[in-house]
Amino acid sequence: MGMLDHKVAVITGSTKGIGKAIAHEFVRQGAKVVLTSSSDANVQAAVAEFQPGSVLGCVCNVVSMSDMEQLILEATRKFGKVDCFINNAGISDPFRSITESNPDEWGKVIDTNLKGTYNGCRAAISYFLRENIPGKVINMAGSGTDRASNTPWMSAYGSTKAAIARLTYAVAEEYRNKGISVMLLHPGLVRTGMLSVDNPTPELSRQLATFNTILDIFAQSPSVAAGLAVKLASSWSDSKTGVYLSALNGTRKKRLLLTYPFRKILNTIDRRTY
Numbered sequence: 001m002g003m004l005d006h007k008v009a010v011i012t013g014s015t016k017g018i019g020k021a022i023a024h025e026f027v028r029q030g031a032k033v034v035l036t037s038s039s040d041a042n043v044q045a046a047v048a049e050f051q052p053g054s055v056l057g058c059v060c061n062v063v064s065m066s067d068m069e070q071l072i073l074e075a076t077r078k079f080g081k082v083d084c085f086i087n088n089a090g091i092s093d094p095f096r097s098i099t100e101s102n103p104d105e106w107g108k109v110i111d112t113n114l115k116g117t118y119n120g121c122r123a124a125i126s127y128f129l130r131e132n133i134p135g136k137v138i139n140m141a142g143s144g145t146d147r148a149s150n151t152p153w154m155s156a157y158g159s160t161k162a163a164i165a166r167l168t169y170a171v172a173e174e175y176r177n178k179g180i181s182v183m184l185l186h187p188g189l190v191r192t193g194m195l196s197v198d199n200p201t202p203e204l205s206r207q208l209a210t211f212n213t214i215l216d217i218f219a220q221s222p223s224v225a226a227g228l229a230v231k232l233a234s235s236w237s238d239s240k241t242g243v244y245l246s247a248l249n250g251t252r253k254k255r256l257l258l259t260y261p262f263r264k265i266l267n268t269i270d271r272r273t274y
Contacts, residue, residue, distance in 0.1 A: 001030070002028065002029035002031070003029045003030070003235075004026055004030045004031035004230060004234060005029075007026075007031040007032070007083045008031065008032045008033075008034075008075060008080070009032070009033050009085070009233060010034040010085045010086065011034065011086040012036045012071075012086065012116065012120060013037065013062070013088045013090060014037070015035055015039070015042040015045065015046035015057075016037075016042065016046070016193065017222065018088065018187045019086075019088040019089070020035075020046060020222075021274065022086065022088065022226045022229045023046075023050075024049075025226035025227065026229070026230065026233070027054045031084075032054060032055070032056075032078075032079045033050075033055045034056045034057075034074070034078075034079075035050075035055050035056070035057045035058070036057075036059070036060040036071060036089070038060065039059070040059050043059055044057065058071055062089045062112060062116030062117075062119060063111045063119070064119070065119050068122075069123045069126075072085075072123050072124065072127045081133065082128075082133075082135065083133065083136065084135065084136045084138065084233045085120055085123075085135065085136070085137050085138070086138045086140075087116065087121065087138070087139045087164075088140050089113075090112060090113045090140060090157075091108065091109055091157075091194065092109060092156075092157040092194050093105055093106055093109045093155070093157055095153045095154060095200065095204035095207075096201055098155055105156075106155075107156075109157055109160060110156060113164065117139050117164050117167060118167065120137070121139070121171055121182070125137065125180060125182075128178075129180075134181075134238070135180055135181075136180070136181040136182075136183065136237060137171075137180070138183050138184075138185050138232050138233065139164050139167070139183070139184050139185070140161075140185055141161055141164065141187075142158075142161040142187070143157065143158055143161060144157065144158030144161035144162045145162060145184075153203055153207075165184060169184075172242035175241070176242075180241070181232075181238075181241045182241050183241065183242070183243040183244070184242075184243070184245075185225065185245055185247075186246035186248060187225035187228075188220050188246065188252070189219045189220065190219060190222045190225065190274060191215060191271065191274060192222075192273065195215065215271075216263075216269050216271075218248065218256050218257075219270070220248070220256070221270065224247040228245045228246075228247055231245065232245060
């Protein structure tokens with residue numbers, strides 16, 4: 001018996017990285033999953049990794065409200081319902097100061113991360129209310145969410161993560177008495193394509209040594225976040241809302257910091273890109 005038996009989850013941005021790790025763990029725990037990306041090639045490649053019938057792949061632009069509503073429709077056509085909606089899709093701005101930033105790139109991050117999360121919340125909650133389902137929405141926190149988490153050189157990304165937290169708590173209050181759970185998950189620091197240093201900006205090049213050290217200390221496998229996502233989507237969160245779980249909480253930060261010298265000496269630091 002899995003923790004998510006007979007559940008159906010939609011996970012945006014789930015053909016790579018953290019989203020795909022969450023999808024694999026959801027399927028392992030008994031759920032059916034809708035995988036999404038704005039790229040059809042990425043959708044097809046990801047679907048091929050799963051057992052037939054366990055997932056549905058959909059091309060979706062999270063900035064489009066109609067695309068998100070269509071996503072719910074496709075999920076219900078295939079699996080009969082939706083129990084959980086995870087707003088995971090996100091991008092980051094290049095490592096630059098505000099005066100060196102590109103306004104179009106900066107705005108695209110706001111649209112994808114914040115507007116995309118708004119669209120997912122609106123589409124999913126409208127469906128849950130219409131079908132009288134005690135559904136669950138999980139939004140993704142990140143650097144910028146917590147009070148002491150400043151994000152210099154990535155001001156757009158940090159701004160969206162701070163705003164997503166406020167959005168999550170506001171919506172949680174709006175539907176507190178409707179049986180709908182709206183929650184926040186911080187996946188921690190994970191080596192994904194978003195953190196690639198293959199083509200660093202001049203500013204990142206200047207700080208590359210420090211950047212890589214931070215990754216070596218605090219980066220974790222996406223399986224940590226995937227386990228927390230399962231917890232939020234399971235019966236554990238029934239009748240709860242406004243919950244915040246972090247894969248990089250104070251205790252875990254201390255453990256990673258204390259074990260870093262030993263991991264470095266023993267050459268056991270995981271530097272894989274997920």
